[in-house]
Amino acid sequence: MSMNSVGRPTRPEAAADANDYVHPTLTGARGLLQDEALIFELDAWDKTGVDLPDAPAADDLGDLVRTSAIGLPGLSEPEAVRHYVRLSQKNHAIDLALYPLGSCTMKHNPRLNEKMARLPGFSDIHPLQPQSTVQGAIELMDRLAHWLKTLTGMPAVALSPKAGAHGELCGLLAIRAAHEANGQGHRKTVLAPTSAHGTNPATAAFCGYTVVEIAQTDDGRVDLADLEAKLGDHVAAIMVTNPNTCGLFERDVVEIARLTHAAGAYFYCDGANFNAIVGRVRPGDLGVDAMHINLHKTFSTPHGGGGPGAGPVVLSAALAPFAPTPWVVSHEHSFKLVEQAEGPAAQAFGRMSAFHGQMGMFVRAYAYMLSHGADGLRQVAEDAVLNANYIKARLSDLMSPAFPNGPCMHEALFDDAWLEGTGVTTLDFAKAMIDEGFHPMTMYFPLVVHGAMLIEPTETESKQELDRFVTALRALAGAAKGGDVERFKGAPYHAPLKRLDETLAARKPRLRWKPVAAAPLAAE
Amino acid sequence: MLGVIGAESIDELFVDVPAVARRAEPVDLPFHAGELEVEREMLGLSRRNRSASEGPFFVGAGAYRHHVPATVDHIIQRSEFLTSYTPYQPEIAQGTLQVLFEFQTQVAALTGMEVANASLYDGSTAAAEAVMMATRVTRRNKAVLSGGVHPQYVGTVETLAHAAGVATDRLAPAIDAEDAVIAAIDADTACVVVQTPNVFGTATDVSKIAAAAQAAGALLIVVTTEAVSYGLLKSPGEMGADIVVAEGQSIGNGLNFGGPYVGLFACKEKYVRQAPGRLCGETVDAEGRRGFVLTLSTREQHIRRDKATSNICTNSGLCALAFSIHMSLLGEKGLRQLALVNHQKAKTLRDALAAVPGVQILTPRFFNEFAIKVPGNAAELVETLAANGVIAGVPFSRLDPAAGLDDVLLVAVTETTPDADIALFSKALSKVLAQ
Numbered sequence: 001m002s003m004n005s006v007g008r009p010t011r012p013e014a015a016a017d018a019n020d021y022v023h024p025t026l027t028g029a030r031g032l033l034q035d036e037a038l039i040f041e042l043d044a045w046d047k048t049g050v051d052l053p054d055a056p057a058a059d060d061l062g063d064l065v066r067t068s069a070i071g072l073p074g075l076s077e078p079e080a081v082r083h084y085v086r087l088s089q090k091n092h093a094i095d096l097a098l099y100p101l102g103s104c105t106m107k108h109n110p111r112l113n114e115k116m117a118r119l120p121g122f123s124d125i126h127p128l129q130p131q132s133t134v135q136g137a138i139e140l141m142d143r144l145a146h147w148l149k150t151l152t153g154m155p156a157v158a159l160s161p162k163a164g165a166h167g168e169l170c171g172l173l174a175i176r177a178a179h180e181a182n183g184q185g186h187r188k189t190v191l192a193p194t195s196a197h198g199t200n201p202a203t204a205a206f207c208g209y210t211v212v213e214i215a216q217t218d219d220g221r222v223d224l225a226d227l228e229a230k231l232g233d234h235v236a237a238i239m240v241t242n243p244n245t246c247g248l249f250e251r252d253v254v255e256i257a258r259l260t261h262a263a264g265a266y267f268y269c270d271g272a273n274f275n276a277i278v279g280r281v282r283p284g285d286l287g288v289d290a291m292h293i294n295l296h297k298t299f300s301t302p303h304g305g306g307g308p309g310a311g312p313v314v315l316s317a318a319l320a321p322f323a324p325t326p327w328v329v330s331h332e333h334s335f336k337l338v339e340q341a342e343g344p345a346a347q348a349f350g351r352m353s354a355f356h357g358q359m360g361m362f363v364r365a366y367a368y369m370l371s372h373g374a375d376g377l378r379q380v381a382e383d384a385v386l387n388a389n390y391i392k393a394r395l396s397d398l399m400s401p402a403f404p405n406g407p408c409m410h411e412a413l414f415d416d417a418w419l420e421g422t423g424v425t426t427l428d429f430a431k432a433m434i435d436e437g438f439h440p441m442t443m444y445f446p447l448v449v450h451g452a453m454l455i456e457p458t459e460t461e462s463k464q465e466l467d468r469f470v471t472a473l474r475a476l477a478g479a480a481k482g483g484d485v486e487r488f489k490g491a492p493y494h495a496p497l498k499r500l501d502e503t504l505a506a507r508k509p510r511l512r513w514k515p516v517a518a519a520p521l522a523a524e
Numbered sequence: 525m526l527g528v529i530g531a532e533s534i535d536e537l538f539v540d541v542p543a544v545a546r547r548a549e550p551v552d553l554p555f556h557a558g559e560l561e562v563e564r565e566m567l568g569l570s571r572r573n574r575s576a577s578e579g580p581f582f583v584g585a586g587a588y589r590h591h592v593p594a595t596v597d598h599i600i601q602r603s604e605f606l607t608s609y610t611p612y613q614p615e616i617a618q619g620t621l622q623v624l625f626e627f628q629t630q631v632a633a634l635t636g637m638e639v640a641n642a643s644l645y646d647g648s649t650a651a652a653e654a655v656m657m658a659t660r661v662t663r664r665n666k667a668v669l670s671g672g673v674h675p676q677y678v679g680t681v682e683t684l685a686h687a688a689g690v691a692t693d694r695l696a697p698a699i700d701a702e703d704a705v706i707a708a709i710d711a712d713t714a715c716v717v718v719q720t721p722n723v724f725g726t727a728t729d730v731s732k733i734a735a736a737a738q739a740a741g742a743l744l745i746v747v748t749t750e751a752v753s754y755g756l757l758k759s760p761g762e763m764g765a766d767i768v769v770a771e772g773q774s775i776g777n778g779l780n781f782g783g784p785y786v787g788l789f790a791c792k793e794k795y796v797r798q799a800p801g802r803l804c805g806e807t808v809d810a811e812g813r814r815g816f817v818l819t820l821s822t823r824e825q826h827i828r829r830d831k832a833t834s835n836i837c838t839n840s841g842l843c844a845l846a847f848s849i850h851m852s853l854l855g856e857k858g859l860r861q862l863a864l865v866n867h868q869k870a871k872t873l874r875d876a877l878a879a880v881p882g883v884q885i886l887t888p889r890f891f892n893e894f895a896i897k898v899p900g901n902a903a904e905l906v907e908t909l910a911a912n913g914v915i916a917g918v919p920f921s922r923l924d925p926a927a928g929l930d931d932v933l934l935v936a937v938t939e940t941t942p943d944a945d946i947a948l949f950s951k952a953l954s955k956v957l958a959q
Contacts, residue, residue, distance in 0.1 A: 012810035028813075039626050039852050048858030050593060052939065055864035058756060060871070061889060064727050066758045071633040074855015077595055084623075084849060088604035091611075091619035095603030101612075109607055112559050117780075118597075121570025126583040127782030128918045129574070130910045136572030137781050150551050162645040162783065163838035165825070173687055202825035202835035206656075207687045211830045249540035280538060285545040296838075304600075304842030305620040306610035306802070308645070308784030324683070340925055350683030354586055354648035354676035354771075355782030367566055373556035382534045386525055389537055393529045407529075407537040434616055439609075445826075463525060490810070495615035498810035502614075505807035505819040509796065511639045512629040521808050 008427045008444055010506075012499035013489060033496055036086040040513040044073035049080055071515065090496040091305070092439045098461055098469050102411040102442035102454025103197070103245060105275050105297035110371065113301065113364035122363045127355040131337055137359065138335040142328045144366045148293060148312055151377065152274075153284025156320035158313045158327070160357035164272055165199040167292025167311030168239075170324060170352055172207045174290060174315060175237045175266045177322035177349040184264065187236035191265075193222055195246055195446040200239045200270060209236060216448055220246040220403045220413075222256060231263035241270035242286070243277065245446040246403060247388065247411035247454065257287025266290065266319065274298045275458075276385055276410035279378030289316040295358070298380075299365035310361035321347045326356050383459035384410040387466060391457055394470045398477040402449045410458070416451025424480040426451040428488035432479075435487075435494045436472040574915070576779060580945035580952075582873070584893045584936025585723065585918040586647070586674050586749040587782065588774045590862075591940050596776050596849045600842055610802075610841070614817045615809075620841065621816035624804035627848040634754040634851075635768040636761020637790035642802040642818075643844040644787030644836065647771025648677045651717065651747050652684035653789065653800040653834055654767045658715035658743045659690050660798045660833065666691040666712040670705045671698035672722025674749055675924040681717070690714070697920070697927045699886050699895060702728040706736040713740060715767075719747040720760070723923070724886065724934065725893035727757055734764025743767060743795075751775050751788065752938075753891040755863030767791045776850030777843050786843035797823060800834035862939060866892035869937040869946075876950040877935070882957050886932065893936035895920070899957060902933040914952045 028035035058065055075083060092099065099106035117123060125134050145157045158174075161167040172190070179187050190204040193214045201211040215226040222240060231238075238260050242250045250256065260267045269283055269291040275298040283291050295301050295310040303309075315323055325348050326339045337356060341348035372380060385407070392401055392412035400418040416426045430440030430453070442454040457466060479487050492498065504521060531537055538546065557565075576589045583589075600606065604619055611617030611624075624642040631640035644650040655667045667685060669678055669692060678694055685692050691712070695704055705716040716737045720728045730746060737744040746760035748770040760768040772786040773779075791799055797820060805819035825832040854862060870892045877883050877896055887894035898905055902919035909916040917935035920927065937946070 036622070038622070038629075040629060044855065046855075046857060048855045048861070049595075049853035050858045050862070052858065052861045052865055055861065055868040058864060058867050061727065061757070061867075064729055064757050064889065066754070066756060066762070068762065070754070070759075070856045070859070072630060072851065072854070072856040072859060074857055075852045077593070077853065080595055080849060080853050081599065083852070084599045084605075085602070087619040087622050088599075088602045089619065090616070090622075091604035091608045092613070092616040093604045094607040099609065101609055104609055106607075106609060112562060114601065114606075116563070116566045116570075119567065119570040120575040120577060121567075121573040123778045123780055124575040124577055124589070125573045125781050126576060126581075126587055126589065126779045126915075128585050128587070128922065129576075129581075129583050129915050130906055132907065133574040133910055133915065134781065136569040139572070140569050147553060150553050162649065163836075165835045165837045166645065166649070169684075169687070169835060173683065176687070197837075198825040198827070198829045198832070199835050199837050201830035202828070202832040205830035205832075206684075206835050208689050249538075251540045251542070254542050254544060277538075277541070279550055280547055281541055281545050282547065282551070286542070302606045302842070303609045305605055305608045305617075305623075305845065306841035307643075307838040308786075308840045308843055309838040310784075325679075339922070342925075350686070351676060351679035352649075352683065353646055353680050353783075354674065355646075358783040359781035360784050363566070367562055370554070370557050370562045370565060371559070374550035374553040376556040378550050382537075385537045386529075386534060389529045389531070390525045407531065407539065409537075409540075430613075431615070434613065439616065440613055492615050496618050497615050497813060497815045500614045500809050500815045500817050501807045502817050502819065505805040505817050506822070509803075509820060510806040511625075511796070511803055511819075512632050513625070520812075520814070521806060522812065 010502035012501060033089060034086040036083065038513055039073050039075060039083060042073060044075055048074040049076045097437055098457060098465055099439040100441045100455045100457055101439065102456040103272060105456060105458060107300055107458035108460035109300050109302040110368060113367045116367040117360050117363045135335055138328055138337050140366055141362060142330050142335055144362050145328060147369050148314055151278055152291065152314045153282030154314035155317050156315040156323055158323045160324060160352045161292065161311040161313055162353060162358055163309040164292050164294045164311045165203060166352060167313045168199055168203040170313045171268050171290035171292060172203055173349045174319045174322040175268065176207060178319055179236055181347060187234055189235045190237050190239060191230055191235060192239040195244060195448045196239060196241060197245060197270060197272065220248045221250055224252055224255060227256065228259055231259060231265065235263055235265045237266045237268050239268045239270060241272060243273040243409040247408040247413050248403060249409055253286045272297060273410060276381055278381050279374060280381050289319055295361050295365040299368045301361045301364040308358060310358035322349050324348055324350055324352050380459050387457040387459060387461055388412045390466060391455055391470060395473060398474055411454055411456035413449060414453040415449045419480060422480045423485045424488045426453055428491060429480065431491040431499065432476055432488045434492035436476065438469060438472060580914040580948045582917045582935045582937060582949060583915055585934050586771060587779055588750055588936060588938055589779055589940055590752065590774050590938050592776055592778065592850060593853050595853060596846050599849055600846050605845055611818060614815060618815060621804055623845050623848055625816050627844050628804060630848060630851050631788045632790055635790040636759030637768050638793040639796050640790035641799055642804050643840045644789050644801050645840055646783065646785040646787045647749055647769060648680040650769035650787030650789045651677050652681045654745045654769045655681050655685055655715060655717065656688060657767065657798050657800060658745060661743060661795050662714040662741060664712050664714035666693060666714055668705050668708045668713055668716045669694040670702045670718040671695040672702050672724060672726060673717055673719045673747060674723040677747060697924060697929060699724040700726045700888055702730060703733060706733060709737060709740045709742055713742040715743040715745050717745045717747060721750060721753055721891045721893065724895040725890040726887050727889045727891055729763060731763045750891060752863055752866060755859035756867055756891060772847045776846035784840060784843050786840040786847055798833055801836050802839050865939045869941055872943060873935065873937050873946050876946050880950055880954045892938060893934065896933050896935060897931050898933055901930050908956050909952055912952050914949050916949065
């Protein structure tokens with residue numbers, strides 16, 4: 001999931017007197033926090049941290065040989081370890097504290113999955129070695145596919161997409177191929193609610209579709225009347241997230257699917273929030289034709305500071321013949337990876353990437369599935385929903401829930417109406433959370449809610465940690481309403497850095513270190 | 525907790541789910557299992573795979589088995605890197621952001637380009653993104669691909685290009701003919717895509733292609749699938765490339781049966797506002813201290829939605845970190861040495877295989893991988909050799925069955941290949957071919 005920064009200030013206001021909060025040090029370090037230079041500033045140009053055998057110069061490549069300097073510093077092992085450990089300590093992480101980024105699903109990543117992904121039989125095998133020598137790997141893909149199909153109630157799955165947005169692309173390409181095969185290639189419109197993730201319209205536009213927005217009702221759901229009015233012979237698909245980005249289940253989803261199918265269009269479901277319903281609801285029972293599953297959300301493969309992810313796409317019977325290569329076919333005693341679409345399978349729309357998908361993520365996700373089982377996965381959804389509703393209940397008297405009536409699903413959405421008149425914005429509030437030891441929630445998304453604050457606690461938080469979080473937020477809300485504006489405007493005071501000047505970064509892009517020392521950037 | 529919420533049961537929280545879709549019972553899959561049981565099950569599956577370390581192994585064609593220092597895996601498993609999200613709150617993500625800034629600088633230096641992004645999914649999707657970027661820069665609508673581009677990269681480019689209505693002209697697979705793209709450039713050509721070393725291992729000076737493409741108003745996109753080659757071969761930037769895309773797996777990342785990998789993406793600075801993916805840039809905080817943020821995000825889907833340069837949200841952060849740590853340990857000195865060792869090993873393999881009756885070396889200039897012609901069907905030969913304990917390489921027909929190159933085998937070595945394994949390979953090959 002992503003956060004939108006439209007409408008929020010991207011440049012810090014004049015700092016309040018920071019020294020009220022932090023006494024400056026002489027070195028730039030602050031206790032355990034070291035001030036760490038770039039590797040390019042360590043004068044390590046002629047060093048290396050590896051020990052390699054000697055080899056003669058290449059005398060057979062003539063002018064192809066690189067003679068100019070490359071410009072890469074080398075660190076010894078202790079230098080490298082220290083550099084990266086120092087840097088690591090400037091990151092917030094789920095292992096440190098609750099990380100309530102709505103729509104991103106920051107849950108605990110079981111370490112067993114890391115151990116399994118490192119078994120040499122998974123980590124040290126090549127995608128193009130003979131299939132007879134990787135039968136266990138192909139069987140694992142087949143089993144993962146079986147779990148995904150069973151959990152979603154869908155007959156087919158394309159495993160190869162590398163992330164959620166890549167899965168969206170895969171789903172829309174299957175839809176396009178199906179329309180073209182059925183003489184419906186003239187359908188060039190995709191309908192999506194205003195509350196959709198940015199990837200939805202971006203993906204649709206990429207496929208040459210025009211995106212038309214569907215209105216939303218006052219209770220945060222798709223407006224059926226507006227949907228019906230906009231459906232027609234020109235519509236290829238609708239893209240609806242369910243549970244949606246407001247953290248609500250689309251009550252009318254069965255009717256949405258019926259109307260969509262009656263108009264000859266397909267129903268693409270953004271499965272980013274599948275973690276809220278896994279084991280309790282099968283999207284196949286709702287009339288969905290295609291849905292990506294973010295293995296890094298629902299099945300807890302680590303986010304790694306922004307990837308890698310994995311985005312397998314489950315497909316309905318109508319779309320299954322158009323799935324991209326490769327796929328797995330199981331025989332009685334063996335498994336085959338089909339890499340070329342031939343004969344009756346030739347309707348495949350193509351290939352999403354080289355090789356077979358994010359195998360390292362498949363191993364982790366499958367280990368997670370085996371650990372949790374059908375019963376445990378159901379409880380994942382239940383606990384995620386329970387925790388979000390608990391937070392919503394505990395904060396609703398101080399903050400303003402965007403949709404107060406009825407339960408939410410796995411995330412609680414608040415607007416900024418409660419901050420009116422305090423001089424504190426959603427951004428300020430988020431930055432003050434950093435000082436209290438928590439990562440901010442997703443803010444200013446979804447776009448349909450003013451100053452949105454989207455809180456997703458996930459199922460792996462204990463009641464004790466939830467209470468710690470709630471206590472901190474209640475204290476902050478009290479401070480905002482009590483006029484302690486200073487606490488918010490200059491926040492964060494206790495992070496490695498104060499607010500950063502994003503405007504300056506965009507106006508004078510400095511995207512790499514350069515050997516000739518440039519003048520330090522300074523705000524204008 | 526239910527009491528605080530004011531609900532009688534968990535089921536009440538799912539009240540918005542239509543009755544027809546509510547499942548009273550778990551789905552038909554096994555129930556939960558303990559860590560010991562899961563480990564046993566996974567170990568069983570893993571043992572039915574023959575890992576590269578088990579014996580002679582010569583597979584490349586876009587993924588390469590290199591030695592990764594133990595430090596790399598130790599650091600990428602630190603909680604602060606492993607379990608953090610995209611650095612959207614820069615004040616508490618300077619660790620990830622500084623790594624990305626260093627990574628971008630390393631990639632720019634390696635490829636010889638002015639700027640690089642914070643990584644894409646892998647080399648093949650990076651190639652597809654580069655083609656789409658070239659159409660935006662030139663406002664033209666056709667891509668010409670050489671016969672040396674990895675066929676699965678071609679497939680990936682075609683999928684994305686055709687989805688977006690961009691035409692592709694892919695030349696027939698050829699071992700040493702990157703220059704042939706020059707004749708295919710016309711007024712509609714947005715870009716030419718060439719690969720060096722190409723899928724057959726052939727290294728090419730692409731300067732002439734760069735000049736021809738640019739003279740015709742098109743961009744040159746250079747693809748590299750073996751990033752270690754940058755330690756020995758002239759960089760694409762030095763040869764005039766406009767955009768460079770590469771698979772970065774070779775540095776810091778294991779084979780992992782094909783993923784996750786890390787796509788490297790670099791270009792000339794004047795095109796950066798059309799680039800896909802995340803970019804990390806330098807700035808200052810409210811007290812004037814240096815810091816880093818994600819920047820130029822007005823190109824991206826979360827701001828621009830249907831006008832974005834790409835739909836990409838996720839990158840390959842942890843794999844980029846692994847790349848950057850390994851690269852920092854190597855340094856320029858270590859990288860050059862590593863590249864030389866690879867090249868020397870390849871020459872040893874070439875000499876060994878050239879001595880096998882019936883085998884012909886096809887690749888004229890190579891880094892650590894080359895193509896050989898074998899008598900008969902290469903795919904069958906690979907299966908026979910696998911049964912004899914030697915994983916011999918990739919039959920070209922597996923990548924492109926329609927090319928009519930059924931007797932072509934791609935073989936690769938790295939610093940991890942002992943000379944004894946090279947001897948075993950040539951011996952087994954001689955024996956099988958003599959039968």
